[in-house]
Amino acid sequence: MRSALVTVFGLVSSLAYAAGIIWLYTTQPRSLQEVRTGAQVAAGVYQVDEARFQAGLDLFRREQYRAARDEWLRADPARRDARIAYYVAYSYYREGWGRLHHDDALYKLGLEAVDRAMALSSGQALRVDDPDLGLNTAAELRAEMQQGIEKTWSDLSPLRVMDKRK
Amino acid sequence: MTGAAAVPDRIALRRRAARVVLLPWLLLTVALLGGVRVAARDRSLLFLPPPLITLVLAGLLMALFIRARLVRPGRWLSSRYTVLENASHAVTLAALFFASAQAFNSVLPEAGLLHWIFALFFLWTLWNDQFAPFDPLRLLRSVAVLFATAFALKHLLLAGLHGGGGGGWSRRLVSTLLEGVTLGTIDLPAFAPATGYLSFFTLGLYVGALALVRPDPESPPPDTRLLSAAGEREALEA
Secondary structure: OHHHHHHHHHHHHHHHHHHHHHHHHHHOOOOHHHHHHHHHHHHOOOOOOHHHHHHHHHHHHOOOHHHHHHHHHHHOOOOOOHHHHHHHHHHHHHHHOOOOOOOHHHHHHHHHHHHHHHHHOOOOOOEOOOOOOOOOEHHHHHHHHHHHHOOOHHHHOHHHHHOOOO | OOHHHHHHHHHHHHHHHHHHHHHHHHHHHHHHHOOEEEEOOOOOEEEOOOOHHHHHHHHHHHHHHHHOOOOOHHHHOOOOOOHHHHHHHHHHHHHHHHHHHHHHHHHOOOOHHHHHHHHHHHHHHHHHHOOOOOOHHHHHHHHHHHHHHHHHHHHHHHHHHHOOOOOOHHHHHHHHHOOOOOOOOOOOOOEOHHHHHHHHHHHHHHHHHHHHOOOOOOOOOHHHHOOOOHHHHHHHHO
């Protein structure tokens, strides 16, 4: 009986170990911290650091966009949170917005982030009810940045200086 | 059950634990660490999956294990065992294959001309060994020497040649030997010294695990089969 138990333990633990190795080689973590975060995600116990998220939000409201993104990266190292991805995209939008021209490079990064936010929201429409934001859905934010990147004749219109940042 | 009868039971249980728990875990640890590198620039971890050539080399090495009767597949996977035991043995054999592939991965240069020179060196050696008479003990020694040589070449000689800005003894030695020969095609990624230590540990673990492998899972422990001197072993068999 004990002999069979040892065999079962050996088989199950070896298969689990092998699965762990495959997971490591697939996910390619670059540090032990990333290994830990990845393991938390795989085990379903991963949580966003809410305090850091709020700290990032304070920075965002003070228009410290780069610092805010840095804080949010620490709050969600696995990049699994749709809401944080949305705010990251929004920070790129606000940083890239200009009365005379938009920064295409920042808008492209914003588009990547909003696409990630939409993917993370698992097919549902992503909505963030924050009165400080002029665009409350991922679809609106995406359309705004997409429009900002596109080159049209309206870019030359002098009335453009009347546009408002959302 | 009397105390005298319980002792052989405990010994049998320990042997089984070594076979179905310790051995696969050692081999899987080799499979894990064989592809790990530490980048010199930012000390980040890199997990390099085994290149195709290492799978071919591992296949040749497995064939050698079978020819030298270090492993007898017919004894490992047999109808005399239960399905559970056969599954456990199959996992161990698979772990042996992948550990071998990753051991090669650990000592093969990652890219460039040297990668293929080393691969050809391994291929040539393993192909020749297929036709040489081997017993498990000799094979174990031969494998240990093969990996030790490749380790010294990659992690001592070549790492010294490419590492740092100073110029250690190996850099000066190889520069002298290769004077006039272009090194334009010898391009190796830079890894931190920790990579060499990891590789040393991995290869030591691999050779140690091979010493635990027995032709037949139920055969006596390895100290009388693999690790004793050849003369003693012959005397035992006689």
